[in-house]
Amino acid sequence: MNSCLRGVYIAVATAFLLHALSHCAFSEGPFLYDAKKQRDPFVPLLKPDGTPNADVYGPGSIEELNLEGIAWDSGGEGIAIINGNLVKEGDKIGNITIVKITKEGVQVEIDGELFTCFLQEDK
Numbered sequence: 001m002n003s004c005l006r007g008v009y010i011a012v013a014t015a016f017l018l019h020a021l022s023h024c025a026f027s028e029g030p031f032l033y034d035a036k037k038q039r040d041p042f043v044p045l046l047k048p049d050g051t052p053n054a055d056v057y058g059p060g061s062i063e064e065l066n067l068e069g070i071a072w073d074s075g076g077e078g079i080a081i082i083n084g085n086l087v088k089e090g091d092k093i094g095n096i097t098i099v100k101i102t103k104e105g106v107q108v109e110i111d112g113e114l115f116t117c118f119l120q121e122d123k
Contacts, residue, residue, distance in 0.1 A: 065096065067106055067117040080106045082117070 068081040078101030080087050091098045100107040105118040 062108070062110060062115045062117070065093075065108065065117050067119055070101060070103065070106070070119065078102070082106065 064083075066083050068084070070081075071079050073079055077088060080098065080101050082093060082098075085093060087093060087098045089098055089101055095110065097109040098106060099109050099114065105116045107114060107116050109115075
């Protein structure tokens with residue numbers, strides 16, 4: 001009788017453990033990689049046609065910048081959303097440096113030249 005109960009306990013414990021592990025290993029929802037300002041290793045460096053992938057290297061020209069929003073934090077520091085990235089003054093996106101954030105737009109430096117991106121009104 002003792003060995004019979006021991007077998008039942010082992011079977012129940014094993015079933016519980018497998019059930020718990022299956023929820024950990026096969027959690028619902030897509031996997032989201034948090035790059036923490038590092039390159040996402042799952043994104044290829046080149047597109048299928050052999051050109052550099054702008055998602056990896058960041059925008060290379062003013063035409064590739066999309067200023068999506070400007071906000072101010074509680075300390076009065078400007079924060080901009082450019083190409084889906086939150087940036088502040090001094091940050092870099094690819095070879096582009098964020099120089100100044102104002103209520104009207106964002107001044108950036110590209111290869112030593114200064115440009116200003118303005119918010120576009122929704123149509």
